[in-house]
Amino acid sequence: MAGDRMAKLKGFAGNIREHWNTPEEGRYVPYKEYLDIFVGVGSNYAGSKTLEYIGFGAWCYLMMYHYKLPLLTYSVIGIINMPLGYIWTLIWWYVCDNLGFLAKKTERTLYIIYCSMIAVGLALIIAPVSLLFDQSGGFVTYLNSFEGISCASAFKILGTHILYNGWVGARNIFWRKHLLPKYGRYKYGLYCDYLPKCIMVILIGWLPLYNIPDVVTRVWASNLLFACYNVFGFGNNLETCTQNISPNSRERILVRTYPIKLSHLAQSILAIILPAIIGMLKGDWQSINIFRYVIPITFITFATLTMIFAGRIKERIPQPPLERKVSIGFWDGMFGVMGNKYRWVITIVRLLDSLGNGMLAFTTILYLYTFRLSGLTYSLLVALVSFAGTPPDFFTPYFMKRFSFRQVMIFFQLSRAVGFSVIVAALYFFRDRLVLSGIICVVMLILMEMCKTVPVSIEHDMDVRINDYQMYLSGERLESFSGVFGWFTGPITSFVGLIIPLLLLQYGFNSNWDVLYIDESRVNIIIVPIIIDIIGYLLMTIPYFFWDYDDDKQNKVMAVLKRREEVTTAQAESRVKEEIANG
Amino acid sequence: MAEKKEAERILSDPPEEKEKRAKKPEKKKKSAMADPRDYEDYKNSIPEDEIWTWQIEGLQAPHVHKEYHNAALKKFIVVIVLLVSIGLAIYFSVRAVHNVTYKYQDMPEGGVMLVKFSNPGDITEVTLDFADGDENRPITALREYAFNCDEKITEVTIGRDVTSLDGKTFYTCNALKAIHVDPDNPAYCDLDGVLFTKDLTELICYPIDHDQYLRDKYGYDRQYWPENAEYDAKYEMLINTYVVPPEVKVVGKLAFNYAELFNVYLPEGLERIETLGFFRNWHLADLRTYTGEVTFEPEGKAKTSKDFTEKPSLPDSLTFIGSDAFNSAICINYLYIPANVQEIGHHAFWGMAENEDDRLVKEIYIARSEEDFKKNVKTGDQWMGQYDHGLFPKNTDVVYGQTRKTLEEIGKAATK
Numbered sequence: 001m002a003g004d005r006m007a008k009l010k011g012f013a014g015n016i017r018e019h020w021n022t023p024e025e026g027r028y029v030p031y032k033e034y035l036d037i038f039v040g041v042g043s044n045y046a047g048s049k050t051l052e053y054i055g056f057g058a059w060c061y062l063m064m065y066h067y068k069l070p071l072l073t074y075s076v077i078g079i080i081n082m083p084l085g086y087i088w089t090l091i092w093w094y095v096c097d098n099l100g101f102l103a104k105k106t107e108r109t110l111y112i113i114y115c116s117m118i119a120v121g122l123a124l125i126i127a128p129v130s131l132l133f134d135q136s137g138g139f140v141t142y143l144n145s146f147e148g149i150s151c152a153s154a155f156k157i158l159g160t161h162i163l164y165n166g167w168v169g170a171r172n173i174f175w176r177k178h179l180l181p182k183y184g185r186y187k188y189g190l191y192c193d194y195l196p197k198c199i200m201v202i203l204i205g206w207l208p209l210y211n212i213p214d215v216v217t218r219v220w221a222s223n224l225l226f227a228c229y230n231v232f233g234f235g236n237n238l239e240t241c242t243q244n245i246s247p248n249s250r251e252r253i254l255v256r257t258y259p260i261k262l263s264h265l266a267q268s269i270l271a272i273i274l275p276a277i278i279g280m281l282k283g284d285w286q287s288i289n290i291f292r293y294v295i296p297i298t299f300i301t302f303a304t305l306t307m308i309f310a311g312r313i314k315e316r317i318p319q320p321p322l323e324r325k326v327s328i329g330f331w332d333g334m335f336g337v338m339g340n341k342y343r344w345v346i347t348i349v350r351l352l353d354s355l356g357n358g359m360l361a362f363t364t365i366l367y368l369y370t371f372r373l374s375g376l377t378y379s380l381l382v383a384l385v386s387f388a389g390t391p392p393d394f395f396t397p398y399f400m401k402r403f404s405f406r407q408v409m410i411f412f413q414l415s416r417a418v419g420f421s422v423i424v425a426a427l428y429f430f431r432d433r434l435v436l437s438g439i440i441c442v443v444m445l446i447l448m449e450m451c452k453t454v455p456v457s458i459e460h461d462m463d464v465r466i467n468d469y470q471m472y473l474s475g476e477r478l479e480s481f482s483g484v485f486g487w488f489t490g491p492i493t494s495f496v497g498l499i500i501p502l503l504l505l506q507y508g509f510n511s512n513w514d515v516l517y518i519d520e521s522r523v524n525i526i527i528v529p530i531i532i533d534i535i536g537y538l539l540m541t542i543p544y545f546f547w548d549y550d551d552d553k554q555n556k557v558m559a560v561l562k563r564r565e566e567v568t569t570a571q572a573e574s575r576v577k578e579e580i581a582n583g
Numbered sequence: 584m585a586e587k588k589e590a591e592r593i594l595s596d597p598p599e600e601k602e603k604r605a606k607k608p609e610k611k612k613k614s615a616m617a618d619p620r621d622y623e624d625y626k627n628s629i630p631e632d633e634i635w636t637w638q639i640e641g642l643q644a645p646h647v648h649k650e651y652h653n654a655a656l657k658k659f660i661v662v663i664v665l666l667v668s669i670g671l672a673i674y675f676s677v678r679a680v681h682n683v684t685y686k687y688q689d690m691p692e693g694g695v696m697l698v699k700f701s702n703p704g705d706i707t708e709v710t711l712d713f714a715d716g717d718e719n720r721p722i723t724a725l726r727e728y729a730f731n732c733d734e735k736i737t738e739v740t741i742g743r744d745v746t747s748l749d750g751k752t753f754y755t756c757n758a759l760k761a762i763h764v765d766p767d768n769p770a771y772c773d774l775d776g777v778l779f780t781k782d783l784t785e786l787i788c789y790p791i792d793h794d795q796y797l798r799d800k801y802g803y804d805r806q807y808w809p810e811n812a813e814y815d816a817k818y819e820m821l822i823n824t825y826v827v828p829p830e831v832k833v834v835g836k837l838a839f840n841y842a843e844l845f846n847v848y849l850p851e852g853l854e855r856i857e858t859l860g861f862f863r864n865w866h867l868a869d870l871r872t873y874t875g876e877v878t879f880e881p882e883g884k885a886k887t888s889k890d891f892t893e894k895p896s897l898p899d900s901l902t903f904i905g906s907d908a909f910n911s912a913i914c915i916n917y918l919y920i921p922a923n924v925q926e927i928g929h930h931a932f933w934g935m936a937e938n939e940d941d942r943l944v945k946e947i948y949i950a951r952s953e954e955d956f957k958k959n960v961k962t963g964d965q966w967m968g969q970y971d972h973g974l975f976p977k978n979t980d981v982v983y984g985q986t987r988k989t990l991e992e993i994g995k996a997a998t999k
Contacts, residue, residue, distance in 0.1 A: 070732060079676045086669055145684075145703040215734065216704075326647055331658060335651050338661075339643065372933060372965065377975055434929055434964045475635065475647040487665055491672035498676060506699075508754055510732035515754065517859060517907045517930075518836075548641070556639045559626035564634045 028246040028316050034259045037242055040309030042263030044190075044238040047302035049267045050274075051234060053295055054204055056226035059361060064513060065286040066210035067222050071510055073148035075498060077223060080154060081161040088165040089483065090330070095173055096480035097328050099180055107173060114170035121163025125224065129155040153220040160220070164227040171231070184315040186241040189233055194307055197232040198300050204229055205291035234303060237310075243464045244315045247558050249551070250397075253461055257396045266302075268387060272379040274298065279375025318561040319471070320568035326475030333481035336474035340482075342466050347485040348543040354493040355536030356500075356529065362423075363445065365526055369516040370438045381442070388446040389453035396457045405462055406547045412455035413544075417537040419448040420530050431523050465554050472557045500529045687714045687722075694723030694744060702735050707758075712742025712765070727751040734758055737792070741778075743767040750788050750837040750857075757841070760796035762788060774828065783830035786838050794843040797822045801881060806843075817883025819845060823866070826877055827853065834860040836905070845914075848873045851898045858905035858928060861912055868914040871990075872898040895990055897921055904931045906963055911935070917993045919985070922950035929963025932979065946980040953983035 015024070016031045023030045054060060058071050091110065095102065102110070130152040133140050143151040171192070179188035209225055212218040242260060246252050277294055281287035319325065328336070337343055367373045367381060399408060426440035467477040486493075507524040508515040516522045629637050638644040651657060684706070686699040695714045714720040724747035730736060733756050741748075743765040753759055761776025772781050776796050778788040790796070798806065801821050807814040823845040827834070833855045839847070840862040846869040847861075853872075861867060875891030896919035897904075906928030909915065912935055920927070932947065947967055949956055969976035 070734075075676070079673065082673055082676065083669065086665075141703070144705075145701070147701070150704065331651070331654065334661060335654075335657065336646065339646065341643070372930065372969075374976070432929075432963070469642070472639070473643060473645050473647075475645070484665075488668055491668045491675060495672070495675040505731060506728065508728040508731050508751060510755055512755065514863070515728075517862065517910065518751075519858070519906060553639060553642055555622045556625060557642070559622040560629060560634070560637055560639065560645075563626045563629045563637075567631050567634050 027248060027251050029251060029255060033245075033313060034255070036309050036312040037238075037245075037255060037259040038263045040263075040306060040313050041236075041238045041242060041260050042266035043302045043305035043309065045236050045264055046267040046270050047299055047306055048234055048236045049270070050295060050299045050302065051201070053290070054201070054229070056223065056230075059364075061285045062204070062210075062288075062291050063222075066288060067218060068210075068512065069215070069219055069222065070147040071501065071505065072146075073219055075501065076146045076149055077157055077219075080157050084158075084161060084165070086487065088169065091169060092172065093333060093480040093483060094328075094330055095169070095176070097333055097476055097478050099176060099185060099325070101177065101325075102173070110173060111170060114166045114173075117162050117166025117169070121159045121161070121166055124159025124162065125156050128152065148215055148219045150216045153216045156220040157223055160224045160227045164231060167231055183310075184241065185317075186244065186315055187237045187310055187313070189235070190237050190307065190310050193232040193234055194303055197234045198296075198303060200229040200232060201299050202296045205288070205293075205296060234299075238306065238313055241313055241315045243460065244317050245313070246316055247318045247562060249461075249465070249554055249558065252464065253397055253400060253457075256457060256461065257394060261390065261393050264390075268383060268390075270298065271386065272376075272383045275374075275379040275382065276376045279378065284374055317471075317477075318558065318565040320565060321572045328474070328476050328478065328481075332474065333476075333478055334484060336476075337470065337478050337482045337484060340466070340470055340473060342469065342547070342549055343482055343485060345543045345546055346463075346466070347489060349540050351489045351492060352536050352540045352543075354489070354496050355539075356533035362526060362530065365516055365522065366438060366441055366445075369513075369522060370434050370441075385442065385445050385449055389449040392450050393453040393457055396454050399454050400458060400461075404550065405458060406544050408455050408458050409544045409547075410541045412451065413537045413540045415451040416448060417534050419444045419451075420534050420537070424527050424530055424534070427523055427527055431519060462549070465549065465557075468554065468557050468561065469549065472560050500532065503528055685714070687720075688726075690723055692723075694721045696724040696726055696747075697722055697729050698726045700730050700733065700736075702733050704735065707735055708738045708740075709736055710740040710742065711745060712740075723747065725752045728754055730754070730756050730759075732756075737761075738763065738776075741765065741768060741771060741773075743769075746770040748787075750835045750840075753788055753790065754837060755791075755841075757791050759790040760792045760799070761790055779828075779831070783828055785833040785835050786827060786831050787835045788837075789825065789839045789842050789844075791841045794822050815883075820879050820883050820885065821881070824848070824879065826873070826879070829874075829876065833857065836860070837862060839864060842867075845869065846871070848877060848893070849898050850874070852900050853898045854900055855903040856897075856901065856905060856908045857903075858907060859910065860905060860908045862907055862910050864909070864912045866914055867912045868916050870896050870915060870918075872896065893990065894987060895919065895993055896987065897924075899923055902926070904928060906930055907933060909935060917948075917988065919948045919987050920950065921987070924960060926961040927963065927966045929966055930968070931963065931966045932968040933965065935968050935979070946982045948985040948988075949981060949983045950985060950987070951983065956983055 018024075019027075020031050054062065056063065057074055058064060058069075063069060091113070095110070130140065130150075133151065135151075140151040143149065143154045146154075149157070175188065175192040179191055182188075183191055204225065207225060209218065209221045212221060239260060242255055243252065245255055274294065278285060278287070278290050281289050281294075363382075363385070367378055371381075373381060403411075422444050423441050426437045426444075430437035430440070467479055470482070471477045504525055507528075508518070508521045509525055516525065635645060635647040684701055684703055685697060686701070687695040688698045690696055697711060697714075700709065711722050711725065714722055721744035722742055723744050725741075725745060727749055728751055730739075730753050732754075735758055736756055737758050737760045739753070739759065739761075740763045745768060748771070753762070762773055762778040763776065764771045764773045764778065766772075768781070770781055771787070772779055772783070774783075776790065776793060777786065778790075779786055794806070798804075803818065803822065807818055809819075823843065824847070825842075825844050826848040827850055829850040829852065831850055831853060834849075834853065834857060836857040837859045838857070838861075840859055842861075842864055843866060844864060845866050847867060848871050851872050851874045871893050872895075873891065873893045876888035877891055877893075878886050880886055895917050899921045900923060901921055902923050902925050904920075904924060904927045908928065908931045910930060910933045912932075915935060918932070918935075951960065965978075967981055968979045970979060
């Protein structure tokens with residue numbers, strides 16, 4: 001028995017040695033690339049997670065303790081930006097799903113539009129446009145009535161939105177066209193954003209805009225600062241790239257389960273170390289030094305590591321060469337995604353999931369306000385809960401074989417509903433016994449985390465498969481055009497998303513969070529949104545009953561895509577030969 | 584079509600695979616995921632001229648390089664649906680975040696409750712007597728958190744008909760300097776801008792910016808701190824010291840939250856300090872208990888009655904200390920829990936010491952013996968607070984069976 005195991009182990013090691021630089025037959029990824037994925041994705045993930053400490057929202061400690069903007073202001077800014085946002089999004093989709101390769105005339109027109117937007121945006125920010133209106137009139141009075149906003153600042157916020165979209169749009173065409181052929185569709189963004197993002201991360205901590213005494217000025221100035229910060233992305237691009245690392249769906253899931261999962265260890269360690277360091281600062285989470293030193297140093301370190309390893313990870317989508325790719329017209333894109341039944345199912349599920357939008361991070365409240373944790377104790381508990389999901393994730397390939405996507409997802413929603421119901425019961429019935437109710441909550445969080453990681457991995461894999469299916473249907477993946485579903489659901493999600501913040505305001509919640517020290521308010525602030533969320537989880541099981549996309553269909557889709565690649569590549573090569581022959 | 588059927592057949596029923604499957608146990612067969620490599624034949628069976636039209640069984644047909652049927656009608660429908668969706672999204676969102684200045688709710692027993700006040704930005708003084716000035720709709724109640732988060736209101740006048748409110752009504756009104764009450768109000772009154780029940784037995788709200796009110800009253804043009812040259816005993820006495828009236832039995836919920844007080848005199852006779860009573864009193868250093876009478880003259884002198892006495896820390900009459908009552912009161916220099924205290928809420932003294940070196944309160948002194956205290960006093964979780972000690976926090980030390988120190992012993996001169 002032991003001899004068998006040794007032989008297997010030796011065989012495995014030999015296999016790794018043999019295929020270190022070249023993949024085995026039927027596979028596409030050499031083992032050397034597994035190592036690159038481990039370091040590269042780990043750094044990218046840790047870097048992008050570090051940025052989660054920075055954001056224009058009440059949840060961000062910088063905003064909470066230093067900017068202190070009124071809670072509803074974030075929603076009001078969202079509404080000011082909403083109408084024009086729809087227009088910019090249309091253009092964005094069109095550019096993205098054509099990979100930045102547009103007809104010359106279209107490209108010129110879009111550049112003119114984007115440059116004009118930059119000019120208009122700047123003008124609205126600088127010029128006192130509000131003076132054009134009657135200061136005692138209804139329009140000005142109405143705008144002045146919003147919390148943290150005045151008529152003058154509303155125009156500056158609108159200008160910021162227009163400036164941001166013009167700037168981002170122009171960059172999108174320019175960099176896609178120049179970098180995508182070399183770096184692929186998923187990781188090109190790292191190359192153009194790395195440096196400016198590092199600069200912006202430093203500026204966020206060092207520009208003392210939070211010292212502006214007038215709240216209205218503080219609102220528009222911080223909005224402008226964060227808009228500039230958001231122009232440059234640093235998402236988890238390498239992980240997205242690895243989701244498309246192989247046309248072999250088994251190999252994809254192997255990569256996702258082992259090197260990627262292990263690479264997340266870097267972030268897990270960071271999740272322990274960072275809060276511990278922050279706990280050592282004077283003022284703990286309230287210290288501005290988090291944003292001046294801790295975040296920039298951490299981010300720049302991981303971002304640099306990411307850039308070193310990014311070039312070694314390849315995307316391998318079976319697709320026609322760029323010169324033979326399918327050109328997607330606007331309506332082709334719209335009808336293409338709307339004709340995909342699985343996207344509708346996913347849309348309905350996410351719509352139902354929006355029932356919990358706007359609720360505060362329950363775990364944060366539990367750790368900081370119920371348990372009053374800080375420093376190392378806080379980090380260890382956070383790490384324990386988040387680590388609980390890691391071991392089950394190594395069994396994702398098994399669960400994928402054993403159970404259908406439908407079964408897994410229904411189980412997932414039910415596990416969340418049951419878990420949160422127990423939490424609600426604990427908080428309600430043991431509201432005076434903080435330690436007891438807290439322990440029950442933590443145990444449930446651990447169990448829920450263990451039930452979460454496998455479905456989430458399988459769901460991510462299914463997202464990639466649905467993009468493959470879309471490519472079979474429409475000739476392109478149409479990842480951007482799939483955003484149109486958000487438009488149909490937008491009215492509902494934006495309305496539903498306001499229900500919980502408004503409820504929270506009634507329970508006394510505001511930007512300083514101190515109301516969470518009041519027991520009865522804390523219970524209301526936690527329990528009511530969670531109950532709404534539980535209803536969402538139960539309803540979310542229904543759409544999954546209509547899911548019938550299985551492994552057999554996926555493999556056939558990949559076979560069709562590979563065949564298309566073969567044929568179009570051969571056609572492109574023969575055309576080149578023909579052109580050479582014709583001189 | 585024939586080729587397609589053949590491809591399906593190759594995939595679904597290759598003879599060698601059939602044989603293999605027959606040998607496998609039923610359980611494994613059920614769970615086996617097809618190997619993508621098995622689909623090589625399927626791929627090769629797709630003719631070159633059908634790569635954009637090849638339909639997989641059970642899935643929709645591809646739609647590449649083709650016109651859509653009824654495209655104009657479909658476009659029209661999509662545009663209309665999207666416009667309606669966008670319009671509704673904006674309408675609902677604007678409605679949700681736009682607030683009327685005063686939101687009222689009719690009360691079943693008559694009168695109205697002020698549910699929410701949303702400051703349009705320029706209101707600094709509010710009188711709460713009648714809804715929209717209509718004398719037939721008197722305001723009788725103020726909902727908790729009605730003024731939540733307002734940063735502009737400086738003075739509030741409560742009308743004669745208001746008979747229901749609590750300390751949370753004016754929660755985080757950071758600019759609130761004074762609350763005045765109509766003298767005819769049967770339930771509440773104010774003493775120099777501080778809100779009480781009519782009989783003065785409960786102190787409901789000491790406005791957060793009341794020190795500014797006092798500066799205005801005594802002619803100080805700005806706030807001074809002990810490190811400023813202008814800061815003297817007179818300033819400290821008039822602005823940063825408060826004497827809770829002798830009739831008061833209860834310091835209400837959030838009564839002194841965020842108050843800029845350095846010294847507070849509590850009357851012997853005080854029975855309860857409710858939840859968050861002295862929450863976030865960062866500068867509160869000196870808590871004293873007094874009997875008799877004491878007032879501060881504008882010249883900065885304390886005027887005391889003949890029977891006036893004072894001693895450090897909490898009154899002997901105290902029986903209840905609510906949760907988070909002294910949360911973050913990091914400057915308190917001496918803390919003594921008298922023998923009458925029967926209940927201490929969770930985290931009552933949380934955050935009073937940040938780390939081992941900085942903490943002012945090294946120990947909490949308790950009158951009862953350890954056995955008596957643990958047996959007879961109901962305590963909430965983590966009531967004594969913690970401070971950073973190495974990698975993990977440590978509970979503040981508690982010393983049982985103590986007698987109260989004198990002002991001289993703790994290095995504070997008596998007011999006399």
